Amino acid sequence: MVTLAAVARRAGVSEGTASRVLSRTNSRVPISASTRARVEQAARELDYHPNAAAQALSSGRARALAVVIREQARWRGSRPHHIFSGYNLGEGLSGLQEGTHQAGYRLVLDTVDEEALASPLDLWKSRVVDGVVLWQLAAPEALITAGCPLLSLGVVGPGAWIAADERGAGQVATEHLLSLGHRHIGFVGARVSHYYGSYQRLAGYLAAMRAAGLTPEAAPVEILSEEEGRAAARRLLERRPQLTALVAMNDLLASGSLTAIRELGFRVPEDISLVGIDDQRIAPYLCPPLTTVRMPNYELGQIAAHYIIALVEASSTPGQPEVPPPTLIQRASTAPPLSRQDH
Amino acid sequence: MVTLAAVARRAGVSEGTASRVLSRTNSRVPISASTRARVEQAARELDYHPNAAAQALSSGRARALAVVIREQARWRGSRPHHIFSGYNLGEGLSGLQEGTHQAGYRLVLDTVDEEALASPLDLWKSRVVDGVVLWQLAAPEALITAGCPLLSLGVVGPGAWIAADERGAGQVATEHLLSLGHRHIGFVGARVSHYYGSYQRLAGYLAAMRAAGLTPEAAPVEILSEEEGRAAARRLLERRPQLTALVAMNDLLASGSLTAIRELGFRVPEDISLVGIDDQRIAPYLCPPLTTVRMPNYELGQIAAHYIIALVEASSTPGQPEVPPPTLIQRASTAPPLSRQDH
DNA sequence: GTGAAAGCGCTAACAC
DNA sequence: GTGTTAGCGCTTTCAC
Numbered sequence: 129m130v131t132l133a134a135v136a137r138r139a140g141v142s143e144g145t146a147s148r149v150l151s152r153t154n155s156r157v158p159i160s161a162s163t164r165a166r167v168e169q170a171a172r173e174l175d176y177h178p179n180a181a182a183q184a185l186s187s188g189r190a191r192a193l194a195v196v197i198r199e200q201a202r203w204r205g206s207r208p209h210h211i212f213s214g215y216n217l218g219e220g221l222s223g224l225q226e227g228t229h230q231a232g233y234r235l236v237l238d239t240v241d242e243e244a245l246a247s248p249l250d251l252w253k254s255r256v257v258d259g260v261v262l263w264q265l266a267a268p269e270a271l272i273t274a275g276c277p278l279l280s281l282g283v284v285g286p287g288a289w290i291a292a293d294e295r296g297a298g299q300v301a302t303e304h305l306l307s308l309g310h311r312h313i314g315f316v317g318a319r320v321s322h323y324y325g326s327y328q329r330l331a332g333y334l335a336a337m338r339a340a341g342l343t344p345e346a347a348p349v350e351i352l353s354e355e356e357g358r359a360a361a362r363r364l365l366e367r368r369p370q371l372t373a374l375v376a377m378n379d380l381l382a383s384g385s386l387t388a389i390r391e392l393g394f395r396v397p398e399d400i401s402l403v404g405i406d407d408q409r410i411a412p413y414l415c416p417p418l419t420t421v422r423m424p425n426y427e428l429g430q431i432a433a434h435y436i437i438a439l440v441e442a443s444s445t446p447g448q449p450e451v452p453p454p455t456l457i458q459r460a461s462t463a464p465p466l467s468r469q470d471h
Numbered sequence: 472m473v474t475l476a477a478v479a480r481r482a483g484v485s486e487g488t489a490s491r492v493l494s495r496t497n498s499r500v501p502i503s504a505s506t507r508a509r510v511e512q513a514a515r516e517l518d519y520h521p522n523a524a525a526q527a528l529s530s531g532r533a534r535a536l537a538v539v540i541r542e543q544a545r546w547r548g549s550r551p552h553h554i555f556s557g558y559n560l561g562e563g564l565s566g567l568q569e570g571t572h573q574a575g576y577r578l579v580l581d582t583v584d585e586e587a588l589a590s591p592l593d594l595w596k597s598r599v600v601d602g603v604v605l606w607q608l609a610a611p612e613a614l615i616t617a618g619c620p621l622l623s624l625g626v627v628g629p630g631a632w633i634a635a636d637e638r639g640a641g642q643v644a645t646e647h648l649l650s651l652g653h654r655h656i657g658f659v660g661a662r663v664s665h666y667y668g669s670y671q672r673l674a675g676y677l678a679a680m681r682a683a684g685l686t687p688e689a690a691p692v693e694i695l696s697e698e699e700g701r702a703a704a705r706r707l708l709e710r711r712p713q714l715t716a717l718v719a720m721n722d723l724l725a726s727g728s729l730t731a732i733r734e735l736g737f738r739v740p741e742d743i744s745l746v747g748i749d750d751q752r753i754a755p756y757l758c759p760p761l762t763t764v765r766m767p768n769y770e771l772g773q774i775a776a777h778y779i780i781a782l783v784e785a786s787s788t789p790g791q792p793e794v795p796p797p798t799l800i801q802r803a804s805t806a807p808p809l810s811r812q813d814h
Numbered sequence: 815g816t817g818a819a820a821g822c823g824c825t826a827a828c829a830c
Numbered sequence: 831g832t833g834t835t836a837g838c839g840c841t842t843t844c845a846c
Contacts, residue, residue, distance in 0.1 A: 131839060131840085132839065133840095143818090144817060144819090145815080148816090159815070163815075177593060177597045179840070180598055180599045181528040181598055181839080182528050183839080184822095184840090185524040185525050185823065186821085186839075186840040187840080187842090188822075217561070218560070229582075229590070236578065238578075251577070253520035254521060409752055413753045413756045472823090474824085475823065475825095484833085485833045485834070486825090487825080488832055490824065500832090502831070503831060506831080506832080522822085522823050525824040525825085526823080527838095528838045529824040529826080529837080530825055530838085531838075
């Protein structure tokens with residue numbers, strides 16, 4: 129193993145100087161250009177890689193962040209699988225990894241089942257990570273009282289949190305239908321507990337409807353499943369036959385709604401238009417391909433990385449960052465209303 | 472911060488003894504029950520969490536593994552996204568995380584763009600991780616010469632590698648069609664370079680066809696895209712009008728094949744049956760829902776964790792592990808052949 | 815600007 | 831069985 133001492137020896141300087149040249153953190157001291165060059169060359173020639181554990185121990189910073197992901201309480205086949213598979217988490221993780229890597233931090237992956245958030249606490253207390261990013265997860269009390277820098281994504285605090293413009297997504301979806309000429313638009317998926325997005329997306333829908341002077345009509349859903357989406361859409365369409373369009377709180381519910389619409393003998397988009405939110409991987413494969421709203425997941429990940437790193441390094445709360453707006457992805461599930469609405 | 476010294480003091484023992492009681496690694500020495508109890512209680516009372524950096528520095532083991540994931544060279548919208556989003560990586564990561572966590576190791580997430588595998592090398596040389604798991608990625612020469620314990624998943628070595636029974640998957644898919652009564656079965660997706668699965672799945676198809684005394688008919692594909700799948704399926708069906716069924720090398724190609732089949736005026740499954748492989752998230756949403764073969768991704772992840780940890784701790788190659796077989800997931804895209812085959 | 819030296823918290827080899 | 835002690839490789843005062 130090549131140590132700092134070896135580099136220092138070869139460059140003809142002391143360990144302290146070599147450290148000052150080579151480490152990002154310790155560089156508040158001016159160094160002469162020639163010394164710097166000699167040290168850097170020696171490091172290169174020796175293929176020096178600083179020992180992360182030694183750096184962490186000595187500096188008190190691990191230069192690592194934890195991403196915590198909830199284990200889904202649902203099963204596929206007979207094996208557990210994490211929320212990984214859905215919600216475009218991949219995009220978010222990409223962004224997080226990108227931002228994290230750029231800043232010279234590492235990302236430690238952690239998963240937790242429902243409420244047992246012991247493992248991120250342990251990662252923090254063991255100084256494995258300097259901070260924690262919680263994916264669609266509210267900060268547990270224990271982590272907060274432990275003083276761990278943390279950031280919840282897509283969920284309201286306690287503690288710092290950021291989210292995409294979920295309300296805007298509901299609005300974008302609704303306004304798209306409005307601009308197509310729809311006047312009787314329902315919402316599938318109100319009231320999913322603990323999920324920030326569900327509340328805000330509904331709020332966006334309500335705002336858009338009211339701004340257009342129209343009466344909103346929303347059907348609640350207890351959990352996020354296709355089956356629930358199907359049932360809710362069915363109830364909505366039976367209760368309000370004048371509806372010509374539906375906004376679904378997310379693509380999964382949209383998928384269920386599609387089934388309900390078809391079961392009632394309607395065609396999409398001729399009789400009923402449908403918009404989802406999320407632009408999940410399944411969206412283009414639904415029949416017809418689903419018009420939906422894409423959330424800035426990648427960017428949210430990047431922003432989260434910057435935010436938590438600022439929090440870790442400055443131990444002062446950064447300002448609320450700007451998140452790019454959701455965008456409409458137009459596919460084949462929406463069209464202008466036919467005459468059905470005329471009665 | 473609560474240190475080992477504090478625990479030792481409170482328990483009335485030396486640091487060495489406390490360490491022996493509390494650390495998994497250092498426990499080859501017998502300890503009296505009463506001492507052990509006293510130390511454990513003291514640790515509990517003080518809420519002691521060993522400093523990971525100090526442990527790593529002192530022991531020379533980080534108790535961490537890297538998972539390396541390739542950055543996809545394709546774009547979605549205008550942002551990069553990783554292979555995360557596809558190939559049921561989520562299931563595999565779950566299994567990996569599970570196995571890793573159980574053994575008291577952590578998982579460090581790393582992504583690389585195509586061939587630049589510098590960052591896992593750096594993780595290893597900096598002693599951030601004790602070993603590396605490469606997801607659908609061949610081991611780069613540099614990592615091997617560096618002596619890093621590593622394991623490639625779903626790809627043939629150099630270095631250790633494990634994969635699911637890809638050949639079996641091809642066979643299962645083909646045999647399903649055979650058992651339905653099909654005799655003219657084509658294969659979409661031969662010859663995708665560098666991908667172990669593509670070769671083996673084709674081999675499984677060929678074996679099943681030959682075992683049934685039938686003539687195989689495979690269409691090559693250059694890259695894994697729906698468009699390529701569509702083109703290949705079209706070529707195949709035009710060249711061999713007697714075909715009544717298709718096996719696609721994976722669900723993405725199956726999706727493209729579905730389009731081609733429909734474009735040629737055939738119905739699925741009445742005129743043409745179609746089987747995919749992977750059971751990706753999109754599979755149940757295709758029209759009709761795709762019959763496909765599920766790969767044991769979760770288990771593969773778990774097995775990988777055990778394997779690499781054995782490699783790290785024993786520095787001896789474990790035996791080739793048993794991976795559960797692929798299983799057929801029957802949905803609506805397959806049925807017995809109609810009379811078309813009779814001419 | 816640079817060197818010397820004191821730890822960071824833990825493990826492990828060695829005594830007893 | 832348990833205590834003592836010498837580091838692990840780096841950062842960071844404090845001198846000069």
